[in-house]
Amino acid sequence: MRTITLSNGKIVEVECLSCALTSGLIEPDGGVIAETAHFHAHQDVAYPIKGLVIVASKRHVISLDELTEEERLDYINFLAKIREAQRNALGIDHVYYFYNEDTTHHFHTWMVPRYQWMESFGRSVESVRPVLLHTRTEMNDEENREEMHDGIQRLTTELKKAH
Numbered sequence: 001m002r003t004i005t006l007s008n009g010k011i012v013e014v015e016c017l018s019c020a021l022t023s024g025l026i027e028p029d030g031g032v033i034a035e036t037a038h039f040h041a042h043q044d045v046a047y048p049i050k051g052l053v054i055v056a057s058k059r060h061v062i063s064l065d066e067l068t069e070e071e072r073l074d075y076i077n078f079l080a081k082i083r084e085a086q087r088n089a090l091g092i093d094h095v096y097y098f099y100n101e102d103t104t105h106h107f108h109t110w111m112v113p114r115y116q117w118m119e120s121f122g123r124s125v126e127s128v129r130p131v132l133l134h135t136r137t138e139m140n141d142e143e144n145r146e147e148m149h150d151g152i153q154r155l156t157t158e159l160k161k162a163h
């Protein structure tokens with residue numbers, strides 16, 4: 001079991017944070033952005049970046065190759081749908097994607113929008129961690145959190161529209 005302190009200060013004990021989130025045991029701050037039969041999307045509000053989305057599998061697997069055929073299809077279609085919503089609802093031009101298999105949780109992909117100000121942290125993959133840390137420690141103010149929640153709302157609404 002791991003003890004996790006949520007952004008609202010609540011402390012919970014879970015075996016796997018991704019399981020707790022995707023099963024509904026923990027309600028993510030900002031709510032569920034969208035979900036499919038096999039995946040679940042929410043924002044990690046510790047990083048107040050407008051339009052950032054975490055896509056987690058509902059099943060406790062670690063690696064991409066553990067996904068079934070059906071899950072793989074669902075995954076790529078869901079990512080593309082979210083990407084489209086980021087573009088249409090928030091005007092996001094570029095997104096960085098990553099997932100790591102040595103996570104303490106289970107399979108989840110980060111979709112990190114790229115904004116102009118991030119250029120000062122360099123380009124490409126080496127800038128991702130510094131950017132995330134910067135948003136968590138230096139941009140965690142009311143204004144940015146409001147912007148982030150506005151982004152969550154817009155994405156949630158956009159993804160509810162039938163395509």
Ligand SMILES: [Zn+2]
Pocket residue numbers: 016017018019020059060061105106
């Ligand atoms: Zn899990």
